[in-house]
Amino acid sequence: MARLNAHLGKRQLKALQEKLEEDSSRIKENFLLKKREYSESRVEHKDDVDAANDTILITTNMRFTNREANYLKKIIKALAKFETDEYGVCEDCGDQISFERLMARPTSEMCIVCKEEAEMEEKHSIHHKQSSSMGRTLSLR
Numbered sequence: 001m002a003r004l005n006a007h008l009g010k011r012q013l014k015a016l017q018e019k020l021e022e023d024s025s026r027i028k029e030n031f032l033l034k035k036r037e038y039s040e041s042r043v044e045h046k047d048d049v050d051a052a053n054d055t056i057l058i059t060t061n062m063r064f065t066n067r068e069a070n071y072l073k074k075i076i077k078a079l080a081k082f083e084t085d086e087y088g089v090c091e092d093c094g095d096q097i098s099f100e101r102l103m104a105r106p107t108s109e110m111c112i113v114c115k116e117e118a119e120m121e122e123k124h125s126i127h128h129k130q131s132s133s134m135g136r137t138l139s140l141r
Protein backbone atom coordinates (compact mmCIF):
# COMPACT_ATOMS: atom_id res chain seq x y z
CA MET A 1 0.00 0.00 0.00
CA ALA A 2 1.25 3.47 -0.88
CA ARG A 3 2.03 5.90 1.88
CA LEU A 4 -0.60 8.61 2.53
CA ASN A 5 2.18 11.14 2.10
CA ALA A 6 3.71 9.47 -0.92
CA HIS A 7 4.17 12.89 -2.53
CA LEU A 8 7.08 13.45 -0.17
CA GLY A 9 10.32 11.65 -0.85
CA LYS A 10 12.21 9.90 1.92
CA ARG A 11 14.88 12.57 1.84
CA GLN A 12 12.30 15.36 1.97
CA LEU A 13 10.61 13.76 4.95
CA LYS A 14 13.95 13.43 6.67
CA ALA A 15 14.72 17.12 6.12
CA LEU A 16 11.35 18.15 7.55
CA GLN A 17 11.71 15.86 10.52
CA GLU A 18 15.13 17.29 11.29
CA LYS A 19 13.76 20.81 11.05
CA LEU A 20 11.04 19.97 13.56
CA GLU A 21 13.48 18.29 15.90
CA GLU A 22 15.82 21.27 15.76
CA ASP A 23 12.97 23.63 16.61
CA SER A 24 11.85 21.42 19.45
CA SER A 25 15.28 21.26 21.09
CA ARG A 26 15.73 25.02 20.64
CA ILE A 27 12.48 25.66 22.48
CA LYS A 28 13.34 23.18 25.21
CA GLU A 29 16.70 24.90 25.73
CA ASN A 30 14.90 28.24 25.95
CA PHE A 31 12.62 26.85 28.62
CA LEU A 32 15.54 25.72 30.74
CA LEU A 33 17.28 29.05 30.29
CA LYS A 34 14.19 30.99 31.35
CA LYS A 35 13.66 28.76 34.32
CA ARG A 36 17.23 29.34 35.47
CA GLU A 37 16.95 33.11 34.93
CA TYR A 38 13.78 33.14 36.95
CA SER A 39 15.16 31.26 39.95
CA GLU A 40 18.36 33.34 39.92
CA SER A 41 16.48 36.63 39.86
CA ARG A 42 14.41 35.54 42.83
CA VAL A 43 17.48 35.06 44.95
CA GLU A 44 19.22 38.26 43.85
CA HIS A 45 16.50 40.86 44.30
CA LYS A 46 15.61 42.04 47.74
CA ASP A 47 13.86 45.40 47.57
CA ASP A 48 10.37 46.24 46.32
CA VAL A 49 11.41 47.97 43.11
CA ASP A 50 13.34 44.95 42.00
CA ALA A 51 10.48 42.72 42.98
CA ALA A 52 8.15 44.79 40.79
CA ASN A 53 10.60 44.57 37.90
CA ASP A 54 10.68 40.88 38.48
CA THR A 55 6.94 40.59 38.09
CA ILE A 56 7.06 42.41 34.77
CA LEU A 57 9.87 40.20 33.57
CA ILE A 58 8.08 37.05 34.63
CA THR A 59 4.81 38.10 32.99
CA THR A 60 6.58 38.87 29.72
CA ASN A 61 8.41 35.59 29.92
CA MET A 62 5.22 33.69 30.62
CA ARG A 63 3.52 35.16 27.59
CA PHE A 64 6.47 34.21 25.45
CA THR A 65 6.65 30.81 27.06
CA ASN A 66 2.98 30.11 26.39
CA ARG A 67 3.42 30.82 22.72
CA GLU A 68 6.50 28.63 22.61
CA ALA A 69 4.67 25.90 24.51
CA ASN A 70 1.87 25.92 21.96
CA TYR A 71 4.37 25.69 19.15
CA LEU A 72 6.12 22.83 20.89
CA LYS A 73 2.82 20.98 21.16
CA LYS A 74 2.36 21.39 17.43
CA ILE A 75 5.85 20.10 16.77
CA ILE A 76 5.28 17.02 18.92
CA LYS A 77 2.00 16.37 17.11
CA ALA A 78 3.69 16.78 13.74
CA LEU A 79 6.56 14.48 14.70
CA ALA A 80 4.09 11.78 15.79
CA LYS A 81 2.58 11.86 12.31
CA PHE A 82 5.84 10.64 10.82
CA GLU A 83 5.19 7.33 12.54
CA THR A 84 1.83 6.87 10.88
CA ASP A 85 2.79 8.39 7.50
CA GLU A 86 0.17 11.06 8.03
CA TYR A 87 2.68 13.89 8.03
CA GLY A 88 2.10 16.29 5.14
CA VAL A 89 -1.51 15.21 4.68
CA CYS A 90 -4.27 17.79 5.16
CA GLU A 91 -6.32 17.07 8.29
CA ASP A 92 -9.39 18.49 6.67
CA CYS A 93 -9.60 17.06 3.16
CA GLY A 94 -6.81 14.49 3.15
CA ASP A 95 -5.06 16.28 0.33
CA GLN A 96 -1.29 16.38 0.14
CA ILE A 97 0.46 19.46 1.49
CA SER A 98 3.28 20.59 -0.75
CA PHE A 99 6.90 20.21 0.29
CA GLU A 100 7.48 23.96 -0.19
CA ARG A 101 4.65 24.81 2.18
CA LEU A 102 5.92 22.33 4.74
CA MET A 103 9.46 23.68 4.52
CA ALA A 104 8.12 27.18 5.19
CA ARG A 105 5.94 25.92 8.04
CA PRO A 106 6.75 22.38 9.10
CA THR A 107 3.82 22.32 11.53
CA SER A 108 1.20 22.90 8.80
CA GLU A 109 -1.84 20.70 9.40
CA MET A 110 -3.95 21.84 6.50
CA CYS A 111 -3.44 22.35 2.78
CA ILE A 112 -3.48 25.93 1.56
CA VAL A 113 -7.07 25.66 0.26
CA CYS A 114 -8.48 24.41 3.56
CA LYS A 115 -6.41 26.88 5.54
CA GLU A 116 -7.77 29.78 3.51
CA GLU A 117 -11.29 28.44 3.81
CA ALA A 118 -10.95 28.10 7.57
CA GLU A 119 -9.67 31.66 7.84
CA MET A 120 -12.49 32.92 5.63
CA GLU A 121 -15.08 31.07 7.70
CA GLU A 122 -13.68 32.64 10.83
CA LYS A 123 -14.21 36.08 9.35
CA HIS A 124 -17.65 35.16 8.02
CA SER A 125 -18.86 33.67 11.28
CA ILE A 126 -18.46 37.07 12.94
CA HIS A 127 -20.51 38.59 10.14
CA HIS A 128 -23.00 35.78 10.29
CA LYS A 129 -23.60 36.23 14.00
CA GLN A 130 -24.31 39.91 13.48
CA SER A 131 -26.72 39.40 10.60
CA SER A 132 -28.57 36.53 12.25
CA SER A 133 -29.24 38.55 15.37
CA MET A 134 -30.48 41.35 13.15
CA GLY A 135 -32.81 38.91 11.43
CA ARG A 136 -34.23 37.87 14.76
CA THR A 137 -34.95 41.46 15.67
CA LEU A 138 -36.80 41.91 12.40
CA SER A 139 -38.92 38.77 12.77
CA LEU A 140 -40.06 39.86 16.22
CA ARG A 141 -41.86 42.82 14.80
Ligand SMILES: [Zn+2]
Residues within 6 Å of the ligand: 090, 091, 092, 093, 094, 095, 110, 111, 112, 113, 114, 115
Ligand atom coordinates in the same frame (compact mmCIF):
# COMPACT_ATOMS: atom_id res chain seq x y z
ZN1 LIG B 1 -7.21 20.39 2.64
